[in-house]
Amino acid sequence: MKIKDNIKIILSCIIARPYVNVVDINLTTRCNQRCVYCEIGEGLMKAEKDLLKLKDLKWIVDQMKHDSIPTLVLLGGEPFLFKDLFNLLDYASQHIADITIITNGMRIPGLSEHEIAILKRSKCKMIVSLDSFHPETNNTIRGVDNAFENAINAIHILLKNQIPVQIETVISEYNYQEIARIVKDADALGVSSVRFVPVITTSNFPAVEAIPNKNDLNPKPDHMSILEREFHEILAYEKDHAIETNIRDLQKWMHYYIAFQADSSEHKDAFFTYRLKRLFCWTLYSRIKISASGEVQPCNLIPSPITIHDTPTRSLVETWNRSCHQSRMSMKKQMYPRQCNDCYSHHSLNLFLSTLRYPLSNRASVRALLHDAVQRFRR
Numbered sequence: 001m002k003i004k005d006n007i008k009i010i011l012s013c014i015i016a017r018p019y020v021n022v023v024d025i026n027l028t029t030r031c032n033q034r035c036v037y038c039e040i041g042e043g044l045m046k047a048e049k050d051l052l053k054l055k056d057l058k059w060i061v062d063q064m065k066h067d068s069i070p071t072l073v074l075l076g077g078e079p080f081l082f083k084d085l086f087n088l089l090d091y092a093s094q095h096i097a098d099i100t101i102i103t104n105g106m107r108i109p110g111l112s113e114h115e116i117a118i119l120k121r122s123k124c125k126m127i128v129s130l131d132s133f134h135p136e137t138n139n140t141i142r143g144v145d146n147a148f149e150n151a152i153n154a155i156h157i158l159l160k161n162q163i164p165v166q167i168e169t170v171i172s173e174y175n176y177q178e179i180a181r182i183v184k185d186a187d188a189l190g191v192s193s194v195r196f197v198p199v200i201t202t203s204n205f206p207a208v209e210a211i212p213n214k215n216d217l218n219p220k221p222d223h224m225s226i227l228e229r230e231f232h233e234i235l236a237y238e239k240d241h242a243i244e245t246n247i248r249d250l251q252k253w254m255h256y257y258i259a260f261q262a263d264s265s266e267h268k269d270a271f272f273t274y275r276l277k278r279l280f281c282w283t284l285y286s287r288i289k290i291s292a293s294g295e296v297q298p299c300n301l302i303p304s305p306i307t308i309h310d311t312p313t314r315s316l317v318e319t320w321n322r323s324c325h326q327s328r329m330s331m332k333k334q335m336y337p338r339q340c341n342d343c344y345s346h347h348s349l350n351l352f353l354s355t356l357r358y359p360l361s362n363r364a365s366v367r368a369l370l371h372d373a374v375q376r377f378r379r
């Protein structure tokens, strides 16, 4: 990220004014995998026929161009099941430079040359979801027999066509002891980075309830020493290899997150117990989330009754500001939506921005952040 962007983010945080830099669109709720940590996979979110139309999506792209929003992220469900994906890419790439698709890769081995050519032409980045390099473990997590084979074939095909690939891995009780291997095997394939996330325990789709006892899928506090060992192995590996990961960041807060997820007390609270006294959530000021039925959500965990169809005369950013208003106001009064407790985004950039905006309330974090800045500078 450029220095200019960082300054804009910091200013936007200090004066609490939106600076939108990403639009995420769930193109569909249909999926061809049955992941253990996803409401679609567990049959709680019924697959509906696709509700977003190409003309809606072109309108969103036009709005992004009008408001100079640089990044479009397409996901779902499985975005490659969305009928108009390639028409959308053709249109969007004429107006937006930075497009990312998050996919399980299942459909990529079957793409035509013409479709691959559109992916190349659109200069999109691909994030392929892969949770293990042990085929059986990966297929168990992702709920179908050929998940591993398809993801690996997809990565080979994409890289052969010079389409950049990252891997996204959910760290869970199934794979916490093998994440270093994931990085090494991904590097051997030619993947540029691996981003790890823990299991988010709120529902992925605010329209439906979360999978019961979803937090059980996270590693447990007594798995933390193994996870720490894996983190160290990855950091040592990263020193001598081109592949990048987010482990340095994750290492700082994963133990809080795991402890929190294992806490079964009624009054558990992520902010006050562990880290922040007062939260400023950057997502509510920077990232527009659009669901597969066109809802303009404040973030991917919080629902909204407001859709792109409600007020056709309003711009996308105005509609989104309306959708965020309530959550922004309650957070200013330190009344956090319950979903915040199950989100991990407050542990990294939000920790920094919250400390900057509320230095007195968050004075306990100042030392850690300064220490972090010095370490970063030394590196």
Ligand SMILES: C[S@@+](CC[C@H](N)C(=O)[O-])C[C@H]1O[C@@H](n2cnc3c(N)ncnc32)[C@H](O)[C@@H]1O
Pocket (backbone or CB within 6 Å): 031, 035, 037, 038, 075, 076, 077, 078, 079, 102, 103, 104, 127, 128, 129, 168, 169, 170, 197, 198, 199, 200, 201, 204
């Ligand atoms: C919801 S999926 C949609 C895109 C596509 N079907 C895929 O599998 O990549 C987007 C990403 O979210 C991850 N994901 C799904 N449920 C999650 C959860 N409960 N916690 C953390 N990540 C999750 C998936 O593994 C995937 O990397």
